[in-house]
Amino acid sequence: MDAIILQILNGLDKGSAYALIALGLTLIFGTLGVVNFAHGALFMIGAFCAVTMQRLLSLSYEEIDPTRTDFLGNPLKVEVPYVEHWFGPDLGGAIIDWSVPLGILLAIPVMIGLGFAMERGLIKHFYKRPHADQILVTFGLAIVLQEIIKYFFGANPIQTGAPAAFSGSFDFGTLLGFDPNVIIYPYWRMVYFLFSLVIIGGVFAFLQFTTFGMVVRAGMADRETVGLLGIDIDRRFTLMFGLAAAVAGLAGVMYTPILAPNYHMGMDFLVLSFVVVVVGGMGSLPGAVLAGFMLGILQSFASMNEVKSLIPGIDQVIIYLVAIVILLTRPRGLMGRKGVMED
C-alpha cells in the first residue's frame, strides 16, 4: 500500500509537467491548427531562463585572496557576487538562493516574446501548408533552439537548486498513519504540483470567464464565423501562442530543481507530451490535463520493481501501450470531440 501511494505521489510531478506542456500544445493546435514540435524546446528554454537568472544573480567580480592559493600555486582569485556586495552576504545570498522562483520574472517576458516571434516570423507562413510541413519546420526550429542553448550553456546538465527552504522532504506517511520515513515526498515536488494546478486553473479561468477567452473558444469551434463577425481572430490567436509558450516556459522554470536542465530535455518531454495530447483527445484542454496526470502516474507504477520483474522493460513502453489501447477503443482519445482534425 505504501509503495502504491509513493508511486502515485511520484507520478504527480511528472504528470504535472506533461499536463502543462500538453495544455500548451492543445491550445496551439486548437486555435491555430498547427502541430508545434518546437513546444518541448519552449519548455527547455523556460528551464534555461531559470539557469540564466541564477547566472545573472551570481555575476561576480574577482578579489585576490593573498592568504590562499589556487591549483597552480598562484594567489587565489575569489569570486564575490555583485548581489552580495550590494545587499550584504545574508540578503544577497538569499536572493541567489531564490533564483529559480525569481526566474519566473525573466521567463514570462522572454517566453511571450519568443512565442510572438515564432508565430509571426515562421509559423504564420505555414498555416495553409499540410501538417507534415508544419511538423518538419517546427522540428527544425526545435533543433536550432537546442543547438543555440548548447552553444551558450554546454551539453552537461546544470544543477539549479530549489531555495533552501524547500530543499528537504516531507514525511507524508505519518499523516496517513504509516511509520515515519516510509512515504517521503520532496517539498519542491509538492510545490511543483500545486504550481501546475494554479497555472492550469488560471488558463481555464482565463478562457472561461473573460471576453477574450470567449472569443478564442468561439474561434476554436468555428474560426470562419468568428471572422465574419468582424473579430480579428488572428491577432487573438497570436496572443494565445504567446500564452502557450509562457505556460511551457513556466513549467520549465519550476522543473529545474527536479531535473537538472540540459539542452535536449525538451525532446524527451515533447514525444511523451504528444502522446498525452493524442490520448487526451486532440483539441481537448481537459483531456490533455487528465491524460497528463494519468500517464505520469502510470509511468511511475511501471517503474516499480514488482511490475518490472513481471514484464521487463515495461517502464519504457507503458505510455505507448496505453496510447495504443485507448486509440483502439476510443479513436478520438479520452475526451476528444467529433470533427477535430478529421477533415
Added chain:
Amino acid sequence: MTKSTLTRRGVIKTGAYAGAGLALPTIFTSRARAFTNAPSGNTVTFGFNVPQTGPYADEGLDELRAQELAVEHLNGMGDGGMLNTFSSKALDGTGILGKQVEYVTGDTQTKSDAARASAKAMIEKDGVVMINGGSSSGVAVAVQGLCQEAGIIFMAGLTHSNDTTGKDRKKNGFRHFFNAYMSGAALAPVLEKAYGTDRRAYHLTADYTWGYTQQESIQASTEAIGWETVNNVLTPVGAGDFSSYIAPVLNSGADVLVLNHYGGDMINSITQAVQFGLRDKQVNGKQFEIVVPLYSELMAEGAGDNIKGVYGSMNWNWQLSDPGTKAFVKSFGEKYGRPPSNSAHTCYVQTLLYADAVARAGSFDPCAVAEALEGFEFDGMGNGPVLYRAEDHQCFKDVLVMKGKDNPSTKYDILEIVEVTPVDHVTYPPDHPMFGGAEATLGQCNNGA
C-alpha cells in the same frame, strides 16, 4: 533472324575470368602495402575520436584539450609536460621518428554507430595511424573492434567496463584507464572501514555493458566484506528523472545506495536521491549512505553539494603530488586555466605512450607498436609505476579512492583523495571470470596488410 551465342555457362565463365582479372591488381597492391595508413612524407596523423556533442560532451572537450597538449609536447612546443618526467626517454620533442604529429578529430556523440562512422572516416579519409579518446565503454568496445579490423592501433580513452580488456579485448587495442573490477577492489576496504561489515546495498545500474560489469564487480567485492545485496535495478541511460527508481529504495530495507551511473545520469540520480531525503534517513539503526563507484571531476562539479561525504574511485586526480602530475597540471592549467580531469589525463598519457612505443619499435607498423607496448613498464606519468600487461593490454597501477569534500575551497577542489590503493590489491589474473575467463583472447595482430 540472328541466333544469340550467349549461353548461361559462357556468361559465368567470362564473368569469372573478368572478376579474377580485376581482382588481380588489388591483390598485388595489398601485398605491396606494408600496413594500413603507413605514413609517407614528413608528417603522421592521429585520430582523436571524442564525444563533442551529446551527454558526455564536456568530458570529450576536456579530452580534446589534453590531446592537443600532447601533440604540442610531442612536436617540441610548450614546456614538454610529462615528457620531462616520463621514465622512457625515446621521445625528444622532435615529433615521432622524424615526423611531425598532426591530428584530426571525430565526434562519437556517445553512440556506438556514430563513433564507428567517425573512426572509419578518419581511417579511410584522413589516413590516421592511431585512434584515441572516447568516454563510454559501449563506444570503446565498438571502436576497438573497428580498429582491429582496419589494422590500426586503438588507444582507449575513458572506458571503465571490464569487457574492454576482458571478453572484448583485442590485439590492436590498449587501455590505460582502470576498470570496474579495480574500483570494487579498491573501494571495498575503505567502505568496510567507514560503514562496517553489516550493510544492505541497493544498486541502481545503467543499462549497458559498463553498468553491468561495474555492478557485478561492486556486488562481488562488497559481498566479500559481508554486505548483502538487496536489489539491483537497471535504469535506462539518459532517463533524466530517476525518482520512480529511487522511491522504492526507501522501503527496501537497504541502508546503502550504490549508483552505477555516469555523467549526466549520475548528476541527476544523486541529486534526486538527496532530494528524497535518503542521506538524512536512519535504516536498521544506521545512517543511510550513498556510494558512486566511478567518479569524475566534471560530474562532481555538476552534482555540487550533493556529493559531500560520498565515496567513489578514480584513475587519477590532479591533486596528487608526484612530479609527473605536477608537470601535467602545470602545462594544462597554464594553457586552459583549469586543472585537467582524469579523462583528460588518460588521453594525454595514451597519446604519449603510443608515440613512445613507435619510437622504441622504430616503426609505425601496428604489430611492432603493439609488441613494444606489451609488458611495457613505465613511471613518471602520474600513477606511480605502471605495467601494460601483455595478456590483456590493461594497465596495472594504483587506484585512488575519493570522497566528496565537506568544505571545498575552490570550485575545482570538490573531491579529496582518501586512499591510494596499491596496485597489488587491484591486480587479477588475465583469465578471471569477470574478464571472459579462459576463453577470452586477444586474437591475432592485424596491421591491415
